[in-house]
Amino acid sequence: MKNPDFDWVENGLETRLYIQHFVTEIPLSFEPFLYQTADYLNAQNCDRRFSFYLFRKGEALSAACIHFTNIDTSFVSPLRAPFGGVQCDEKCKANELSFFLRCVEDWFSSQTNATKCIIRTAATCYKSADKHFLLFNSYETAGYKITRKFINHHIPVSRSPFVNTIIPAERRRLAKCRKSGFQAELYAKPDFEIVYNFIHNSRSEKGYLMSMTPKQVDVLINKFPHQCRIFVVRDESKIIAMSVTVLVSKGILYNFLPADLSDYKSFSPMVYLLETVYNYCQKEEIRILDLGISTDHHGIEKPGLLKFKKNLGGIESFKITYEKKIEVLLGN
Incomplete structure (x- = not known):
């Protein structure tokens, strides 16, 4: 496995950061969504990707990951995909995600060109209620604020x-x-x-x-x-x-x-x-046919489309964007 560019170790946990033009496939303890795979990330035309992975001591597979791209002075997850954010395995706990997101912030705070971190997450229907609340609380505890929250519809198959x-x-x-x-x-x-x-x-x-x-x-x-x-x-x-x-x-x-x-x-x-x-x-x-959100190109929700999806048996969930202002450490 390729050596990370940076790593953080604490209480049996390790976060590894890979800064790369071509993303290396890191073994995961869960099935990644398409947009989290190396194949998809490498198909997007951008200068560099910043890939963070969480490992538990003694385990060869990564328990969580998140990928960012630098756009102007923002770090965005994802680039050219409907959603990104943290994806993790079923065993992940709040303290593990807290450490993981703290490592992400530590690195961004060391970058003089960074002003904010933007995370567009998957619709809440993609995860169990427990997993959604775990991630929601982890972002909130880490200081992220909800800047957008759109209605998403899906049809259970x-x-x-x-x-x-x-x-x-x-x-x-x-x-x-x-x-x-x-x-x-x-x-x-x-x-x-x-x-x-x-x-x-x-x-x-x-x-x-x-x-x-x-x-x-x-x-x-x-x-x-x-x-x-x-x-x-x-x-x-x-x-x-x-x-x-x-x-x-x-x-x-x-x-x-x-x-x-x-x-x-x-x-x-x-x-x-x-x-x-x-x-x-x-x-x-x-099991899930995701109908997506119902917005125009300005990001304004369209009542007619919302009604249409509901008429088809669509069930509401939410698609949330989180942001956090990055406080750059003095001396960097």
């Missing part, structure tokens, strides 16, 4: 059919799509340009900016073919709805980039598409 989760009005739209002969399916061997242009044009006609560059979408589709699944609804050969989904972990599928054509609004083909995604989750034994 069960043996029950999708139609049982949605309200009657959406069932009628679903039936209308079927009656019109639309076809919803997994998009095999997706063409990057078709995918990007459809999503870009769909959002542009509704007055929304595209959240990813063409290169970022290309990387996601072509470098992560096993995690990235694209679903479409067609009216004969014409694509009328599309969604790029991301397998964040074995049990969580994120409905990342949904888009549809305004001309088909009365049909609501996105409902038909999501039924297909839900059926895919059932087949692959995926």
Whole structure:
């Protein structure tokens, strides 16, 4: 294993910091979310990553990790991903995370260009209630403040059919799509340009900016073919709805980039598409279909989209961003 650039040792715990242009895969005692893997981090174009890992004495596997990127005078977790933050194993305790976050702060306080630390965390539905409160309390105890808290929706995937989760009005739209002969399916061997242009044009006609560059979408589709699944609804050969989904972990599928054509609004083909995604989750034994937050490109929540996700049986959780001002140590 590569030697760390810095390390801290206290009471049988060790935090290691790796500062690297190319992230080395460190063995973990838990399944990392896609955005915490070396493959994903290395696919993002940035100067350096600052990767912290927590180890217990006598254990070869890391019990927790967090990755940062330096943007201007801020250190941000993550870069070009929906979320980052601390991820840890089921045995992690409050005192361990307290030590871990203190080490993170110690290092940032030694950097003269640092002013604040920003952590965008996964939706609370990704973790058990106990794990959420452990992490929430750890951030709070370490002095982090909540600066953003958005409503997130997810659909728990069960043996029950999708139609049982949605309200009657959406069932009628679903039936209308079927009656019109639309076809919803997994998009095999997706063409990057078709995918990007459809999503870009769909959002542009509704007055929304595209959240990813063409290169970022290309990387996601072509470098992560096993995690990235694209679903479409067609009216004969014409694509009328599309969604790029991301397998964040074995049990969580994120409905990342949904888009549809305004001309088909009365049909609501996105409902038909999501039924297909839900059926895919059932087949692959995926327990959570994450519908994400409902904001525009200014970060303002959209009431109509919030209502739509609720109508589909979406359950509310929260997606939280924490920030902490960094006090640079005198003499640095």
